Amino acid sequence: MVKIPKEQNRYCPSCDTYTEQTVKEVTNRSGSPWSKKSRKRQRKIDNGYGSFPFENPANRSRGGSNPTSSKKDLQFTCTECGKAWKPKNTLKAAKFEIER
Ligand SMILES: [Zn+2]
Structure with a gap:
């Protein structure tokens, strides 16, 4: 079981600095x-x-x-600029959970 925090201090590509960001799992998006x-x-x-x-x-x-196990489709949203982005190297796990 992999648990990741919902709010993380991560690098934002558009702000070019480390900002507070929220994680969202993008699921059931059929092509x-x-x-x-x-x-x-x-x-x-x-x-x-x-x-x-x-x-x-x-x-x-x-x-x-x-x-x-499968690769998880994660999306990070910056609280400073409000832009969402996806990491290149995504997390791979069988069981996955986002903590609140
Ligand atoms: Zn930003």
């Missing part, structure tokens, strides 16, 4: 259903390709490690 990636996925689901799609991560690998 456009008409993008090339999602059309390709839908075509694979309709026509079938091996055991695709892999819904259960335990059935995913063939002799490899089973990925249970």
